[in-house]
Amino acid sequence: GDQVEQSPSALSLHEGTGSALRCNFTTTMRAVQWFRKNSRGSLINLFYLASGTKENGRLKSAFDSKERYSTLHIRDAQLEDSGTYFCAAGDTGNYKYVFGAGTRLKVIA
Amino acid sequence: DTTVKQNPRYKLARVGKPVNLICSQTMNHDTMYWYQKKPNQAPKLLLFYYDKILNREADTFEKFQSSRPNNSFCSLYIGSAGLEYSAMYLCASSRDYYAEQFFGPGTRLTVL
Numbered sequence: 001g002d003q004v005e006q007s008p009s010a011l012s013l014h015e016g017t018g019s020a021l022r023c024n025f026t027t028t029m030r031a032v033q034w035f036r037k038n039s040r041g042s043l044i045n046l047f048y049l050a051s052g053t054k055e056n057g058r059l060k061s062a063f064d065s066k067e068r069y070s071t072l073h074i075r076d077a078q079l080e081d082s083g084t085y086f087c088a089a090g091d092t093g094n095y096k097y098v099f100g101a102g103t104r105l106k107v108i109a
Numbered sequence: 110d111t112t113v114k115q116n117p118r119y120k121l122a123r124v125g126k127p128v129n130l131i132c133s134q135t136m137n138h139d140t141m142y143w144y145q146k147k148p149n150q151a152p153k154l155l156l157f158y159y160d161k162i163l164n165r166e167a168d169t170f171e172k173f174q175s176s177r178p179n180n181s182f183c184s185l186y187i188g189s190a191g192l193e194y195s196a197m198y199l200c201a202s203s204r205d206y207y208a209e210q211f212f213g214p215g216t217r218l219t220v221l
Contacts, residue, residue: 030206096142
């Protein structure tokens, strides 16, 4: 099966509310990154974590290698937060990152 | 400077013709990656270099080639483009295998 399971696949939020995206891993991962796809199709870095939590503005991320998951929390969602978010985890055994399938977030007024 | 550059930004190719995409970074990163991204799909790793060592994914082994003549530069070569190669091609680099990856703006390839 897939090494990285990302959920939900799609999410609608009202402006000002918040929610969490999650990635579960089937094996021990060395590090995790969260990205947002921009309008051109490239990936913008949100967070890189080897452990613990990081916060940047309205976004907060956590990574627990032992429990095999990572989360991305969005609070006070704004319309411009709409887009597709990906997690990618560093596979210890294969020296590469494995991507989740993505979460399509839509923020509505 | 965490910039990864890719050229060209858009590429139109004919079926059966070769395609060469270029990526560069000036961060002195040891690892450079090429991903293929299609709409509504996750980025798919095609291959990566660690220093001068090329690692190609098993399911794309025969379809893509690459070269890295120096630390800063990496190319992706398609010998004979097929319609299924139409996609966004993303280059990324990182200091080491599990370090933070930085992505370039991508090359949108359309095969006709």
